[in-house]
Amino acid sequence: MIVQDNIPFAIRHFAPAQLREALRKMHLIRLFEEGAEESYMRGLIHGTMHLSIGQEASAVATCMELTDADKITSTHRGHGHCIAKGADVGRMFAEFFGKETGYCHGRGGSMHIADVKTGNLGANGIVGGGLPIAVGAALTAKRLGRDDVTVCFFGDGANNEGAFHEALNMAAIWKLPVIFVCENNKYGMSTPATYATAVPNIADRAAAYSMPGVTVDGNDFSAVAEALHIAIARARAGEGPSLVENLTYRWRGHSKSDRNRYRTKDEIEDWMSRDPIARFRAELIAHGVLDAAGAEAVEAEAKQAVADGVEFAKASPAPGIADVTKFVHAEEAA
Amino acid sequence: MIVQDNIPFAIRHFAPAQLREALRKMHLIRLFEEGAEESYMRGLIHGTMHLSIGQEASAVATCMELTDADKITSTHRGHGHCIAKGADVGRMFAEFFGKETGYCHGRGGSMHIADVKTGNLGANGIVGGGLPIAVGAALTAKRLGRDDVTVCFFGDGANNEGAFHEALNMAAIWKLPVIFVCENNKYGMSTPATYATAVPNIADRAAAYSMPGVTVDGNDFSAVAEALHIAIARARAGEGPSLVENLTYRWRGHSKSDRNRYRTKDEIEDWMSRDPIARFRAELIAHGVLDAAGAEAVEAEAKQAVADGVEFAKASPAPGIADVTKFVHAEEAA
Amino acid sequence: MNAQTQITEVTPSGETREMSYAEAIRDAMAIALDRDPTVVLMGEDIGTYGGAFQVTLDLIDRYGPDRVMDTPISELGGAGVAVGAALTGLKPIFEFQFSDFAALAMEQIVNQAAKLRYMLGGEAAVPVVFRMPAGSGTGAAAQHSQSFEAWFGHVPGLKVVQPSTPEDAKGLLLAALADPDPVIVFEHKLLYKMKGQVPTGYYTTPIGKAAIRRTGSDVTIVASAIMVHRALEAAAKLAEEGIEVEVIDLRSVRPIDRDTIIASVKKTGKLLCVYEGVRTLGVGAEISALIAESEAFDYLDAPIQRLGGAEAPIPYNPDLERAAVPQKADIETVARRLAKGEV
């Protein structure tokens, strides 16, 4: 392939249909989360949730080259990952509404959203909880001689958990096909990464595990896709794990109860001006992958999917309370 | 001070009496552990224990500049640390014999040997258990405006515990006066550090916490003392933590039940030929700190202390079984 | 900061003020920070954010980041730092954001904090307090809704309390801090907004004493945390039917106040234990067992009943979530049947 320096990696590397689909997923994530927010306000969703609005490029670009056989482990801020990996927003809404048709049959909610069939092993309510699990998934692939890889999403806050250290070390010594993707959105809840983490970039810590570490602009779809392309190739070639750090930002508060006392309006607005979706969309148009009308159509498609999803969820049945202990154990073993 | 390049740091830096005392402690550790081994064979000690024979320079040189106000946290292989910090071998034997006069009144044994008065916060049965505790001790010093430092001993095996990561990160972000001293004796039980740890030197991991990390010959008294001198000065000056890695070797098996299937005879003999005590002793003689007779006298002193210690321990009373729940809570709160 | 180790005495004023459970805890912490310079608060997002449940709220503004320390997301290490600090002269109050995350720190709490005094033959003390927001009912699902008090209650060297009122939340926290040994305080998330009269100034509520919240002669209910309120509601309802329920607020899981419970059961002859933790091996198992082995055994007129959490993780769906822990109606039903001799 002839490298054309002025053309971003993603445009060179992916077919137009793939790029269009990526844009669709980014819109879908944004619209899904806006829809979830609205449903929450209207009392259709209870509990809490963690929105990833502003981080869509990171989710979608990271999953760009993954197949359903490849696995991801996700986080409490996992809606984007779930959609990026191929989940259906109707079943996601149904889960958030606590319905039997939801991905977790209403037992998990936002914090445990999963879609095992598309390789999403689940969001996780425990910060850092998915890190060793991802390493285990990669171990399975290696032991069973499969070539699937596992992508482990985690946040800047999670990188200070002991689980991070133990997981990266084991992945490295066993050369496992896992890619650790840190979504560094500058804060773990209210705590700045600059306060909580003793190094400037999370990727600096890759050296402690003799693995490659790279920090990229997480709002630049192509930059993320390229970093993942390299890391996935390395993993599939049996050369072991990598750490990729996507610098990004969440526009919303940490969760539904955030008074937002730790970020300035200026900072938030500055980051909103770097909207990853608008950026990617402009890029696609600039490189002739789509025209403006085509982009509108993509967005409209996503909008329709969200509207349909909400309707599906609303119309779905809730689990019966007699089933409170169902799924604790396998049926046959119950 | 004029640096004389051919004279080792320790000889330049410490007074002859201090160096003599250091040699005495190294002998004392060796002889104490040999005495403990013998007592174990004779059934005076039960349970298990972890001998540090071969690692004496690391223990003594590390503690060289510490006062009783300075703290250490020790490990399951902690006899050397305990003696280096100033403990009395009689009370140590008494502890091993399960006696009321022991440092832990017979409740702790080898794995929990401690001497809070000399600043030894205790050995630890949990690998890595002392790491965050040391950080806490350093936090106390900083909060209370004291200038004492804490030295945290841990092994190469412990460096793969999550506690290592969390502790070093917190020490770094809070710039606490703590020195992490890794005694890298090449194995965690049977597991080679080269297998279990994804970096060649444990000190390489210091970079992940933006702290200085240095690897020294842990059987070279002076090299260890110098590394600690620098780290302690840094800590006392409020500049934060350091990581010092002492490369050393245990001559004995991991514990009393080791079949030693993971090390070659050659390797063990090679390391025995690098005896840190003989080396330090020769150095002291070479630099005129002591003559051969003086060195003999030092060793004899240590021998006597061990013999006296065993007698003290034997003659001491055991706790009464009615006291099994004594010390669970403070007396007044019991 | 300068070394200053004497404790400033604050005289209790004899007055009370209406406060929420969360405010009462905050008040206790402020008093502790005022009177003892060795007290520090530690935890994730307890500073500017004010804590996940806004319990520390503005304490950082009043006491600064050296006394109100945000910790990285490092539960094991954070708890261990608190243990090490307590061992050497500070009195840390460490907040877990949710008690579920204490699962990451069991090593430091159980293997270290609980045992250090003993392992060192009385030569060391670990005066640390761990605050644990616990319980279900917030739609936060299986990893944010657990009740671990039975785990800690099983560990010698710890004390474990579960305040159910604002007054106790303050008094037990101050007692925990005054205690020379590690204390675990379970705070129920659904109680944070509950209001009540709370004495102003410094006071302690003794650890290890249950409280009789309602006297009655027909059935004894021993309940803990939020279940105390559900039991009281059930008791009020049953009183209308002429059934007099004695409601004991357990307050302390370790040590357990045997005497109060035994005396009550000797009077009523009937015991129902109500707790939110999983039924099997939960707090009610211990209460049942201590009665069954005590002199109260001979006074028992009916099998001892337990209402505990379902044998399932806490589900997300709100109806399932409610079904997973005892509700007022469940308590009412069982207590009624017990009173009527139907079990």
Next chain:
Amino acid sequence: MNAQTQITEVTPSGETREMSYAEAIRDAMAIALDRDPTVVLMGEDIGTYGGAFQVTLDLIDRYGPDRVMDTPISELGGAGVAVGAALTGLKPIFEFQFSDFAALAMEQIVNQAAKLRYMLGGEAAVPVVFRMPAGSGTGAAAQHSQSFEAWFGHVPGLKVVQPSTPEDAKGLLLAALADPDPVIVFEHKLLYKMKGQVPTGYYTTPIGKAAIRRTGSDVTIVASAIMVHRALEAAAKLAEEGIEVEVIDLRSVRPIDRDTIIASVKKTGKLLCVYEGVRTLGVGAEISALIAESEAFDYLDAPIQRLGGAEAPIPYNPDLERAAVPQKADIETVARRLAKGEV
């Protein structure tokens, strides 16, 4: 290694062989490794070293390091890797070197493994086995001698077994592995050298069934792990005095075999629970409570007795250590008093 997911059937031979408890566990693991290519063993020093208690011994020589994996000293991460592997197609048997170190891994065992199937609405399974050498008696003091079965027994989604014989050690481990959900196996360190007849070949011992080890009509003792043997010794002694003790080996803490225990207590009218874990909130509390709430209540002729571990960490001194857990003489004394109506 190549993907190969079918399970090779091994027919039980109908024969038995004398083996130690440790050998029986090893035999189970070898059979599992032979018949199912997805089985892997993980743990610290389980390879060349053969495991801290020499349970895996030479399995690394027979199966190689891909099937018998030494893990770094990373209990949380190691357990989590096992969980992730189980979630995606392997069947890991993870050995904790001492069960005490599971305190570091409660997060992965309890928050993840135990709940994943439920949180994901049945769409996932975590068929992992955690092996836990437990108990006191080796002079290893407070951090190497604990009995945590009550903690895990309190957690829905887990199964928890405590084999007391070589035959059960093998059969329960194979049953654990065949189980589609996570199972915790507590192995008592003092039993590793105990010998017994063990069926050769593949078989499973059902999880959740207690075993009546001795029948008797005067007193029921429900004992677990090593306490089964002490109870049997005590029972033999008491038989000489004409006191007939029924000894039930609990075997499974979660689920508990209610039926067997209830039937026995209905027969004897007297119950003594004997367990090594700390008395308060230990396994005996649950057994007592389940009887006190059951139809067996009406058959009880005496208060339910419990003999559990002291309310203290396990001390180092050997005499103190023995005093900290029930011994044969203690069981004898309490069972005798119970039989004679002295309690």
